[in-house]
Amino acid sequence: MSSNHPYRYLNIPKDAPIELKPSAGKGWGVFAKQKIQRGALILQEKPLFVIRKARADITEEDVGRAFQQLSPQQKQQFALLRDNATRIFPCLLMAFAENCFNLASGSDAWVSLPPAEGLFLLHSRFNHSCLPNAKVPTGHVGDEIASFATRDILAGEEITICYSPVFECLTRHERHQALGFTCDCRACLPGTPFQRLSDARRRLSRGLQYLTHGVDVDVPSDGGLGTSSLSPAIVDPQLRRAAQNFDIPLTSRFIYEPLSAFLWAEEGLMDGFMFQRVTPGIRAVVGMFRTRENAAIARFALVQDTWLERLNVAFRLYWRGDAADQSVAEGFRVMQLAASLSS
Ligand SMILES: C[S@@+](CC[C@H](N)C(=O)[O-])C[C@H]1O[C@@H](n2cnc3c(N)ncnc32)[C@H](O)[C@@H]1O
Numbered sequence: 001m002s003s004n005h006p007y008r009y010l011n012i013p014k015d016a017p018i019e020l021k022p023s024a025g026k027g028w029g030v031f032a033k034q035k036i037q038r039g040a041l042i043l044q045e046k047p048l049f050v051i052r053k054a055r056a057d058i059t060e061e062d063v064g065r066a067f068q069q070l071s072p073q074q075k076q077q078f079a080l081l082r083d084n085a086t087r088i089f090p091c092l093l094m095a096f097a098e099n100c101f102n103l104a105s106g107s108d109a110w111v112s113l114p115p116a117e118g119l120f121l122l123h124s125r126f127n128h129s130c131l132p133n134a135k136v137p138t139g140h141v142g143d144e145i146a147s148f149a150t151r152d153i154l155a156g157e158e159i160t161i162c163y164s165p166v167f168e169c170l171t172r173h174e175r176h177q178a179l180g181f182t183c184d185c186r187a188c189l190p191g192t193p194f195q196r197l198s199d200a201r202r203r204l205s206r207g208l209q210y211l212t213h214g215v216d217v218d219v220p221s222d223g224g225l226g227t228s229s230l231s232p233a234i235v236d237p238q239l240r241r242a243a244q245n246f247d248i249p250l251t252s253r254f255i256y257e258p259l260s261a262f263l264w265a266e267e268g269l270m271d272g273f274m275f276q277r278v279t280p281g282i283r284a285v286v287g288m289f290r291t292r293e294n295a296a297i298a299r300f301a302l303v304q305d306t307w308l309e310r311l312n313v314a315f316r317l318y319w320r321g322d323a324a325d326q327s328v329a330e331g332f333r334v335m336q337l338a339a340s341l342s343s
Contacts, residue, residue, distance in 0.1 A: 008020075031159065035154055047119055047145075048077065048078060052116045054115040058096065100124070101123060120145060126147070128183060130167055131185045134150055135147065150272070168205065168267070201263040201264075210240070211253075214243050214245070216230075254317055258311040291322045
């Protein structure tokens with residue numbers, strides 16, 4: 001019965017525009033009580049507790065110790081958690097694993113933060129969508145997390161988040177393997193033109209990420225998905241070596257950035273957070289050109305209004321070399337070495 005379901009007793013801040021309700025086929029979920037505008041804060045939450053270890057290293061004893069430190073009222077709240085709203089968790093570790101958020105994912109790929117996982121009673125009630133209407137941005141300061149609307153959300157609409165940032169580069173099949181359940185969002189409904197295009201866009205953006213960063217996306221090792229079970233991001237070994245060695249010409253790098261952004265925009269993933277994530281990288285590449293004509297084209301690309309227009313201008317750089325190509329490649333290699341030494 002939903003009227004006396006344990007989730008009814010979870011403490012929701014009075015000013016939060018949300019309520020918890022059953023969601024067909026997905027246990028319970030979070031729903032908007034009123035219209036929430038794109039960009040608006042949905043919920044800010046402190047963790048019930050934090051375990052400062054990598055998720056794979058956290059044991060039943062770690063969770064038990066953290067649980068013992070809670071107040072009686074906090075223990076009661078923890079005890080309300082259910083596996084997808086139905087089953088009581090058979091152990092503390094499973095309850096933790098299903099309701100925790102990673103607190104160590106920084107916004108900078110070159111900086112690795114110490115591992116930390118926090119248990120969040122309310123944010124873990126959000127169901128997943130590969131085309132969500134909300135986001136819990138990474139790179140937060142401290143242990144609190146917050147969710148924001150990434151588009152206008154109507155009163156009564158379910159609020160969803162994407163469970164992994166890596167999913168923007170994975171196909172439907174790969175995402176479902178990692179999730180352990182089948183998502184039914186527009187990017188997952190099989191046999192539709194949108195779904196087929198979605199797979200192509202996400203696969204291509206994974207290749208572009210590889211070419212840009214020299215490594216594959218960091219796929220989750222839990223949930224039965226490892227890099228080995230993914231199709232190769234780049235098939236050609238020579239191209240893969242060039243990417244790993246950062247020998248990708250600057251002009252190509254400049255094209256890959258707006259191309260990825262265009263693909264994500266077409267996919268419906270280009271929210272304000274994504275925009276803030278991709279634009280510094282594009283601006284940084286513009287600042288690296290040493291061949292004046294290349295720099296002028298790149299600057300002109302940046303002032304265009306849409307990702308397609310930026311991409312069309314960027315394509316004028318195709319196959320051009322740049323005087324900075326070698327020094328940029330060396331710079332990336334030094335940064336990679338420094339990052340590997342510090343981790
Ligand atoms: C962290 S919980 C989310 C809240 C959960 N529905 C509840 O009632 O407590 C994650 C679980 O919710 C379910 N779930 C989340 N998103 C789903 C989706 N798009 N389709 C089906 N099940 C989903 C899965 O069982 C998943 O393991």
